[in-house]
Every structure is written in C-alpha cells, then in structure tokens.
Amino acid sequence: MGDLREDLSNIDCGLPAALEATGERWSFLILRAAFNGLHHFEEFQSTLGIARNILANRLGRLVDHGILAREPMPKDRRKIEYRLTEKGAALLPAMLALRQWGETWETGVPSTPVLVDKRDGQPIRKIDIQAHDGRLLQLEDLSWKHTHEITPLEVPKLHIVA
C-alpha cells in the first residue's frame, strides 16, 4: 500500500469509532436480529439465547450510540420496542461484508436464506472495494494520500449538439 501509513494511534479514525459503538459479538448478533425485524427484549432473548443482563447491557449501549431507538409500542405504550435508527440501518453494508467473508472463509457455504434485490429477486452482489468509476480494486491497488494531495476530479463538460 505504499509508504504512507495511517497514524494508528489516531482516535479519530472511523474504524475504532465504529468498533467502540458496535465492536463486540453480541452487539452484532442483536443488530442482525433487528435487521430481521425483531423489536422486543423477550424476542431477542429467546431467539438469541443471550443472558438477560448481557442483553440489557448491549441494548443500552446500542441505544446510547443512537444505533437503536427505544420506543413505546403503538398498540400498548407500556411495552418498549427497539428499532433501528438511520444510523443503525447504515451498518448494513459492513455487516453484509462480514457475513460474506464468513461464508467464503469460515462456514464455506452461503448463509440461508439469501439476501436478494426485491425488484428482480436476484442475490445481491458481493461487497467489494471499488474505484470512483466502479472498477474493482484489490489491496495492491490501494494507497494512502493526505487530503490536500488529492486533485478533485474534473466534471466532464457536456457538449451541446445543436
């Protein structure tokens, strides 16, 4: 990746920040359940088989980080629901990339069921690293640059053909 490195002690990097908010096995499994439409403490508890004190702790942390929102149920306002916020829903690409990696390198089989595009029923594409124009990039195609070294792309001019 060239000579330039990240400052690995830098707290402002997105990765440690993301891990601080989510970075623990149970938190990801609770999120997976939330993406599957689970909303209630009891549902999470029975489906995941997680100890109640750990579940309460992890739900609290996900709420503190604004990833899940605690809301009273519309039908019975004494009951609480946990719902993915916009910030929580934005974790889906990272979770799917981890899942696909696990399928390829750990379980060796595609997880079932398969995630498909509603419009045509076809499986989603493998989550990859792409250049701004969509070319696939591998580790060896990447390097680091400081922000001030990056030349903004010229926007192609439109030629009016009369």
Added chain:
Amino acid sequence: MGDLREDLSNIDCGLPAALEATGERWSFLILRAAFNGLHHFEEFQSTLGIARNILANRLGRLVDHGILAREPMPKDRRKIEYRLTEKGAALLPAMLALRQWGETWETGVPSTPVLVDKRDGQPIRKIDIQAHDGRLLQLEDLSWKHTHEITPLEVPKLHIVA
C-alpha cells in the same frame, strides 16, 4: 425486508462465523495495523499501546483462524513476522465499510490519510450494497429468499453481426 427471516439460531451463518474469528475490538485494530504494513510483535505493541498478554492472545487467535500467518523473517530467522494471509486480506471490504460508517456517524470527519486508487489517485467509492447489475440498494429494497426460489439469470446471447 418481507416475511421471511433468517434462522437466527443458525450457527452456519457467515456473520457469527466472521465475528467468532475477528469479532473483538483489539483484533480489528491489530488487523488495521497489519493492513498498514506492521509485521512485528514489538511494532504492534508500541503502536497500538496494547498490553503484551492481550496482544499475544489476539495474535494467536488470528493465526489460529488463518487470518495472519506467523513466519520467520527472511533476514533473521530467529525473528517472527505476522503477515496477512489471503483470508486476512479478504477482510478489507468489511473493515473499510465499518471505517466509513464510523466516519459518517461517529467521528463526523473522514479519517486521514484517505485510501485512494493507486491508478488515478482518487478516493475509493463508498462501500454500498448493490444489485447484480450495480444498482444501489437500500434496506427497503432487500428481501430474503431460499436458494431454491432463485431463478438463475439468463445469460444474454451475443448476436453476431456479420
């Protein structure tokens, strides 16, 4: 995402498998350092400021899972290097997706330096969920299907124009 759900107690899903192998804050930070070209115990230790016993434990686990390989240094075979395997390098999309999420939702600033495509020096694209034909997909565009319900895509025929 429709009515079909994953079986959340299923151990064969790629996500729990991926988290089992990597799912802990220090493991990700060690991997980030490995992607930045660090190879030696002492480098990891001094750069990350991690306790030696935790570092030894996490390096051991990453080696056990085939994510890092322990190799004697070519120049001094008494010294050991840790190098990303192909399986380890394949974690990059997941790590970058988490990093980008952290930049957007946690730190609020792009991590520096920026990861660019070597060929044109432009920043990589945001890691997203795409349909097989490259269309961007959001959470509401997705649903689950069993493998046997998926109709394979017809490969478009090439018309030979003589």
